[in-house]
Amino acid sequence: MLGAKSKQTNEKTLTVVANASKESQDTCVVAAGTTIEGKFSATENVRLDGQIKGEVKCSQRLVMGETGRIEGNFRTKDAIIMGTVEGEVTAEGLLHLKNTAVIRGTITAKNLIVDEGARYSGECKIG
Numbered sequence: 001m002l003g004a005k006s007k008q009t010n011e012k013t014l015t016v017v018a019n020a021s022k023e024s025q026d027t028c029v030v031a032a033g034t035t036i037e038g039k040f041s042a043t044e045n046v047r048l049d050g051q052i053k054g055e056v057k058c059s060q061r062l063v064m065g066e067t068g069r070i071e072g073n074f075r076t077k078d079a080i081i082m083g084t085v086e087g088e089v090t091a092e093g094l095l096h097l098k099n100t101a102v103i104r105g106t107i108t109a110k111n112l113i114v115d116e117g118a119r120y121s122g123e124c125k126i127g
Contacts, residue, residue, distance in 0.1 A: 032067045046076075048083070066100050073105075081118075 027045040030036065034050030041057045048068040056062075056074035064070070068083030075090040081101040088106045089095065095109035099117030108125045 030068075032065070064101075 025045070027047050028042045029047045030050040030052065032049040035053070036050070037053045039055045039057075040052050043059045045060045046058045046062045047065070048062060048070070049065040050067070051069040051071070053071045055072050056070055056076075058074070058076040058079075060077055062074070062076040062079045064079070064081045064083040064085075066082045068081075070083075070085045070087060072086075073088040073090075074085065075092075077091070078093040078095070079089070079091050080096045080098065081089075081103070082098040083100070084102045084104075086104045089103060089108070091109040093109075094111045094113065095107065096113040097103065097115060097118035097120065099115045101115075101118040101120075103118075103120035104122060106123045106125070107120060110127065112124070112126045114120075
């Protein structure tokens with residue numbers, strides 16, 4: 001991943017910071033089978049097919065595949081979710097829950113699309 005930095009902390013958790021210019025349309029990919037523990041922050045789009053345990057911040061769009069999983073809170077501009085989230089979800093723009101999405105926690109979004117079959121359990125704040 002170009003422009004990425006990672007470091008091991010004393011608590012043996014991994015912190016990943018992906019940096020890209022505002023004009024960049026680059027995408028950070030967390031592949032299936034990858035587990036990240038700790039804080040994850042990206043200024044570019046993120047494709048998540050692996051697992052993140054901890055806080056997630058994405059300045060652009062987060063697309064979570066069916067195998068993607070977040071255990072912790074995440075904040076993003078826009079998101080398309082097909083996987084599982086356990087924690088608070090905050091989308092400044094659009095949050096789209098596809099038919100395989102499972103959310104357990106508070107949802108806060110400006111706009112929400114929920115496809116038939118998607119499931120969420122918890123408080124939902126839209127607008």
